[in-house]
Amino acid sequence: MATRTNWKELYQDLPEKVAATLREKRVKPEQLTAKNDGELLALGLSDTDVETVRAKYPSTLSELVERSADLKSAKADTLSEKKTKKVKEISDSHFYKYPRRVFGRSSRYKALAKKINRNQTCEPKAALEKLISLAGKDKAIDLHLNVLDTGLRGEVKVPFSTGKTIRVEIFSDKTITALNNNEFNFDVLLATPADMPKLAKYAKVLGPKGLMPNPKSNTITNDPETRAKQLSAGATIAFKTEPKFPIIHVSLGKTSQKVEELTGNLTTLLREVGVTKITGAFLTANQTPSVRLDLSSI
Structure with a gap:
């Protein structure tokens, strides 16, 4: 249960007029340090009163502003370094130095192109x-x-x-071990319908590589051995x-x-x-x- 604030005991280190204003406005010490000078003036304090308050209760806003500025500066420096590195990588690339409009096709390709009639x-x-x-x-x-x-x-x-040569693998416990080790030593993965729940959690890995078994490619089958022989041939x-x-x-x-x-x-x-x-x-x-x-x- 929250304790009640004893307002009479607060701000005894400040002049009575200033303390009375802060007590009347129900401003706690932690709130006082978080306010800027403009907010204190809005409470009815004068410039002299604000200086007196700041001598006892310095504002934490300046520290936060400085810290925020430091973070923004560090972030800007990091982005600048990344951008400089990326530009350097691009400028060092072969295609940047020798774009096709300048470098063109290889001499071998040009020689072969002369032997083919594109319109025929x-x-x-x-x-x-x-x-x-x-x-x-x-x-x-x-x-x-x-x-x-x-x-x-x-x-x-x-x-x-x-x-x-097509590397065909039939799903087994060894396949799970290989997938957990991020090893893909196959071009086609075959599985039975009963195996699919075990493979579900690997869909995000196998799917983009085109290795996830699916009915459309006939890689989900009740007879994976026969299917493997067909593909391996x-x-x-x-x-x-x-x-x-x-x-x-x-x-x-x-x-x-x-x-x-x-x-x-x-x-x-x-x-x-x-x-x-x-x-x-x-x-x-x-x-x-x-x-x-x-x-x-x-």
């Missing part, structure tokens, strides 16, 4: 042969599709390997548009594969996506210009 379309097999001759051995070949709308996704089993291609743009990027294989194998994978994928949904199709290899595809023969 090629049939799938001819386009692949051209890319293989330009890119060299063991380079990845990627397909880029412009489609009518976002939200298009699916999976297709292609007749030949894509040349990419490297003959399955999953495709989906970007979240905000109707664009699809997939890997078809490598230039070290036979043209017939790459052509088989390409035509199978295009038919699965649907030629009528595609507004533009382009093939690229590592660091090569794109070749536009003619889809009339698909």
